[in-house]
Amino acid sequence: MSLTLIITFIALLGSLYVFCPSSAELPWFEHPAKPDGSLSFLVVGDWGRRGAYNQTKVAHQMGIVGEKLKIDFIISTGDNFYDDGLTGVDDAAFFESFVNIYTAPSLAKQWYNVLGNHDYRGDVEAQLSPVLRDIDSRWLCLRSFIVNAEIAEFIFVDTTPFVNKYFTDPEDHVYDWSGIQPRKSYLANLLKVN
Template structure:
C-alpha cells in the first residue's frame, strides 16, 4: 500500500541484459546458521493486536537470537505513508517493535523508500527489489505489485506511485531477468524469494495468477526452496505439488480474522490459520525449520526440511 520508489540500472548478466538487484550483506552466525522472523500487514499504530504480536516477536526473537526481520509488506494502514515525515512511521513501527531482539535490520517486500526514513530508524531497509546475501541463504525481495493487472485496470480507491515502473512491460521483463540471473548464479544452500502477493493461497485474496504465470516458472527452474509473502491476513503453508517449493504466507501482523477462507481441501495445503501471528525461520547448511506462532506465542505449525551435505574431501 502507499508510495513506492525503486532505483534500477542495467548490466550484462550471463547472456542477458537485465536489472541488477542491489545486494546487501548479512553475515551468518559463527556456526554458519541464520535465523529471522517474518511478519506482514502490520502497521496499525498498535491496534488489532499489532502490539501483542510485536511483544511475542520480541520473546521469540531473543530465544532464537535472530539476525534480522523480514516484512512482507502492507506496512502502514490504511494508505501507506504520506511522506518521510509522516508520524505513522514511528507510531506503527519504531514505537511498536521495541524489544531488544528486534533492533536488527528489517527488510521489506513492499517498500516505502526514503533515505530520511532510514535516518529516523536505522533498521529500515526498503527498496522495490533487492537481494540479501546471508551466506547460508540468498534472499531475493521481489516487487510484486506491478505484476497485478487490476492495479492498473481497476485501482478502485487506491493510489499507486508508478514512478520507475512505467513502461510496465519493460520493468517486469527486466525484473524477471534480474531475478532469474541472481538465482541461476547463486551458490547459497537455501534460496528464498519474498514478495508481497501470494503465488498460492486459500485466503481472502487467493492466488495471484500473474505471478503463477511469470514468476513461478523461474522459481521452479532455479531450485528455490521457499516463497514467502503477505497480502492475505493469515498464516499459511502450501507445498507445491510439482516442485520442492514451499509457499509460506505470513501476513497476520495486525488485522486478521477475515473469515472468508476458500478451498480448505486444496492439494498441498499443510496449514492455515485465520488469525494474527508471525513466522520464524532457522537455517543451517543441512536443515531448515519453519515455525508459525499465534498472538500468544503458541506454536501452531512446524515444518522441517533437510539438505544433503556434499563431502568435498572425497571429490
C-alpha cells in the first residue's frame, strides 16, 4: 500500500468520524504498530466464495503480499459469505470460505470483519458469535467498532441497515434484522457524535 493511499485512507477515516458513533459507545480494540512506528495491512471484501471465483488465487496472492509487507492485520469490508451469509455457527461455509482458504502464514493475523448485505441474508448473529472466534482466533466480527492502531484509528460501521431498499424492496431476499430493531433507534444511536 503506497504512502499516499495510506494517508488518503486515514484522512477519509478522519472525515468520517463526525458521522460515526462516539468512541465511548463502540467496542474499542488496541492493535499496536510495529516497534518502528509503521503499520501495514490488507483490505479485502466480497470474498466468501467457498474457494470459487478466484478466491483461492486471491488468497494466495494475499499471502505473498502479506509476507512482503509484514502485515499487522487484515480488514474485511463485508459480504464475507456468499450468497446468503451463514446458516449458523456450524455452517461449513466458515471453513470452506475462510479457515481453509486464508492459510498462508502471513495471513495468520487478526481479521477485523464487518457485515455486508449478503451477510444479512443469513443468520447474522452467527457471524457475530464468539463461537466462530473460538473456532479460529483470527476472526473478529462486530457490527461497529474502533481499532486504535497507534498511528491511526480505524472506524468500522455497520452501514447495511442504512440502505432503505433492503427494507422496502428486498429483491426476493430475506434479511435477518435481529439486533437492529427498531431500526430508527439503531440508526440514531449509530449516528451520535461526541
